[in-house]
Amino acid sequence: MEKAVAAGTVPGRAVRVAAYVGAVLATVCVIVTASLRGTVLAPDFYASALDREHAYDRLYDEVLVDPRTAPTTRQLLAQLPVPEAQVTSNIKLVLPPDTVRALVRQRIDATVGYLNGSRSTLDLTVDLGPVLANLDQLAQIYLGDLVAGVQNRSEPDFERFSADVSDALRELAAGRAPQGMPKLSLTEDQAAAVTTALLAVAPEDQRPALRGEVETALADGDVATALAAVAAAARTDRSDSAVRRLRESLDGGTWDPASVLAASGNELRAVHDIRPYTSVGLGLVEALAAAVLALCLVALWITGPARPGRRLMALARPLLGGAALVAAAVGVRELLGDGRLVSPSVSWSPSLSRLVDDVQDRAHGMLLDTVLLTVLVAVAAAALLAVVGRLLDRRRTPTTAAWRTPAIGLGAAALAVAGIVVTPLLTAASAPRLCQGSAALCDRRYDEVAQLTAHNAMSTTVDRFIGPLQDPDITAQLNDGVRALQLDTYRWERPEEITARLDASDFTAEQKQLVQRAVNTINPPRDGLWLCHAVCRAGAVALVPELREIGAWMRQHPTDVVTFIVQDEISASDTERAFHEAGLDPLLFTPDADPDHPWPTLGEMIDSGRRLVVFAEDADGPAPWYRNFYRYGMETPFAFRSPDRMTCVPHRGGTGKQLFLLNHFITDNGGSRLDAGTVNTRRFVLDRVHRCERERGHPVTFVAVDYATIGDAASAVRALNEERSAD
Known part of the structure; x- marks a missing residue:
């Protein structure tokens, strides 16, 4: 009763009014600063906005094919020793999606790090070395x-x-x-x-x-x-x-994008201007506001009515008032502003302007959602205090002394403040988890995912193979969306072995003559283990260094699963030693000994770190990770002479296996680059896959193609996975 009387005095009323006003203002500060910290100062917030707007897909499918982009593209390519058409038709080889995503994430981290104070300078410079x-x-x-x-x-x-x-x-x-x-x-x-x-x-x-x-x-x-x-x-x-x-x-x-932004009227001065407030001030204001809010709520409890229920109801009012002020301010801001930070220049193509606007709108909407959700948490906390207080106030029996102690008020204040502060961190958008480049594939089993497969992936134009079946090297193939590699392992053949190997190869007569002239002259025999196509004198890549490069790529892309299907002309023990020497042991996945056992999901494989699957065409062990492909998988024929002769009939591996290899290339006296332009088109791939899936009663796992950068087989494989994810 003494506290209640004291609260009714003039000094008591002044303290109470001050505590009430302070609690309202502190609630506003906590809601705003917590929301900004969970969004504007969180790198995942921006990454999520880009992913939700499918920004990377739209870059290739809309911006880079926009006729209005052509003048800028021509200007950028003017000094390159490659025709513009060659670059634009191979844009995903020049600028792979993974490279774009990594470069953008680096710029996001640099900007947000500068804003939150973890970096002293704003450096947006892009290293164009990979490009x-x-x-x-x-x-x-x-x-x-x-x-x-x-x-x-x-x-x-x-x-x-x-x-x-x-x-x-x-x-x-x-x-x-x-x-x-x-x-x-x-x-x-x-x-x-x-x-x-x-x-x-x-x-x-x-x-x-x-x-x-x-x-x-x-x-x-x-x-x-x-x-x-x-x-x-x-x-x-x-x-x-x-x-x-x-x-x-x-x-x-x-390349420094700051100059491009400045030229379009979007200088970075605003970023520099707000940094003093975001790097230290925002966190400090949030901490002080939270402390003030807690103290004000405790003061309201101490100076409140004698009945504990009414005291709790009194604590609800400033929380509700602060939430109402924030909601009103947001409403006014929405009426007066458009939420844009970057204004598209008139010189930008319409597709680029739309993409920038859409990403900004998405980010603005996500920020608004976070603020309003935090407001709702404050309202919910106020409502909970009011309801509990109302129930306590209806009690007829006198309250115990424990209800009069400040500990009750302190506990209620702490819970309310904690709820407001933590909500933005728990609910703020984060970048979706990706597996094989897609969030939808993380929960799909390995055998349910379609994978673009490079047939004879080591036989490339870049490495100067005679009769190459791919253009870029293996790392570039992986950058361009290939996730399964068909590789041939060999030892260098002796001169007397050349004729027999050539007779069994798919080289043309002219190519065979080139190889025969190369014997002991252009390509003399070499020791060691090699990746070759039928004959090492027609082109060879050292096995262990190439495995190291693939391992380095996989470590740089920790959310991808890669598969090898090896035509093994070397022993299984030699293969095991080569993988060990290349440092791939931690990446190797061991399939279940039972071929019918369900495969794990991509997410499970990625979480385990074991995401390199290696099959052999002939061997089966002794290493547990080195299994015969045809125990686990089946395939179609592979010696098609023309696109209209491609069938789905069973070949090696028979039928009823969990993995399904679709050999989707033309071999007519060697690989056919011209036919690849037909069979690698999106529509042709999808039509054949659907037909073979109907005939064989199982989804295709590997779509093996020659010249993977010709046509749009990668787009077809993405479409297959989207279809399956929608089922």
């Missing part, structure tokens, strides 16, 4: 096609080409016309244009003397003589400078 490396690889592929065309061969002879170019350059440097250059029939205008272009590389004071000779040669279509006339006098400083710039770009090119 430039992919461009360099594409240039090699393109150059190989050009060289093969010039030589009128199915595959390029780089050594011969280099020698011919060197000879031609030496002739030009000496002022002599190189041999073998064709004559061109030029119109008068064309000849004049070529003359101007050639003279531009010569010193200005020598151009008048050279003009007559060049014009005369071009009038006869003699390009070789015209080149020889200007070669000796040509300035080399410009070409040297260009070479230096290109080398510098390829060695360590970077």
Whole structure:
């Protein structure tokens, strides 16, 4: 009763009013700061907004194919030694989705780290090394096609080409016309244009003397003589400078998006301006506001009515008042603002502007949801206090002394504050867990997931195989969506073994002649274990170093499962030693000894760290992780001569197995790049997969293709997994 009387005095009323106002304002501060900390200062908040808007898929499917993007694309590609069409048609090879996701996440971490104070500077610089490396690889592929065309061969002879170019350059440097250059029939205008272009590389004071000779040669279509006339006098400083710039770009090119944002009117000054408040101030304000709220609630309890039930009801009012103020402020903000931080420039393509706007709208909506949910928690806490207080107030018997102690008020205050503070952290959006690039696949069993498979993945144009069946190397294939690799392991063959191996191979007659000429000359025998296609002299990649590279890729992509299907021409013990030497032991998954035992989900495999599955075509152990594929899987035939002959009939492995390998490539005197353009299209892949699944009564697990970067087999595999996830 003494406390109740004291609360009724003038000083008591002043304390009570001050505590009430302080509790209302503190509630507002706690709701706002906790919500911002759980969203604006959380990297997963931004990653989730991008994923929910399917930003990465839209980048490839909408932005990069938008005609309005073409001018910017052409400007960026102007200095590259690869035609624009080659880059844009292989955009996922040049700029793989995983690379884009990683680069974006790095920029998010850099920005949020700067805002929350964990980083002292805002550095948005992007390392373009991986992209430039992919461009360099594409240039090699393109150059190989050009060289093969010039030589009128199915595959390029780089050594011969280099020698011919060197000879031609030496002739030009000496002022002599190189041999073998064709004559061109030029119109008068064309000849004049070529003359101007050639003279531009010569010193200005020598151009008048050279003009007559060049014009005369071009009038006869003699390009070789015209080149020889200007070669000796040509300035080399410009070409040297260009070479230096290109080398510098390829060695360590970077890009700072801050300049692009500034050019579009979106400077980063706002980020710098708010950092003092977000790096230290926000956390400090939240902590102080939470402490003030708790103290004010305790003060209201101490100075409240004698009956404990009414005291609890009194604690509810400031919580409800603070929540109402925040809700009102949010309503006003929604009426007056659009929630955008970045304003799309008029120079941006419509598709890019839409993507930026949609991501911003998504992030704004997520922030709004978090704030309103925190408001609801404050309202719920107030309602709970009011209801409990009402029930206590209805009690007819006097309350015990324990109900009068400040501990009751302190406990109620602590619970209310904790609920408001913790809610944004528990409910704020986080980036979805991804397995094989999709959140929907984490709960799917290994045998239920479709995987793009590279047939003879080691036989690549980049590694200069004769008769290659893929273009980029294995790491680039993985970057482009391949998740299963068909590999052939060999020891280097002896000369006397060449004929037998060639007779059993799928090489063309011309390719076989190339291999026979390479015996003990271009490709002499080498010791060790190799990845080869039928004959190591037709191309070989050292096994252990390649396994190390694959292992490095897997460690950089911890949410992906990779499968090997090995045509094993080396012993199982040699294979086991090679994998151990490559450091792959921690990644190797051991299938159940019973082929009919259910496979784990991708999520379970990823959580265990055992996410590299290795099958052999012949061996079955002794290593428990090295199992015969045809005990666990079945396949279709693989020697199809044309697309219209592709069937689904059983082949090796019979029927009724859990894993289903669809051999989806044409072998007509070797791999057929032209047919790959047909069979690798999205519609063709989907139609055949659906047909084979109906005929064989089991979902396809591996879609094995040649030239995986031709067509859109990767898109078809994604569509298959989306269909299955929707079931």
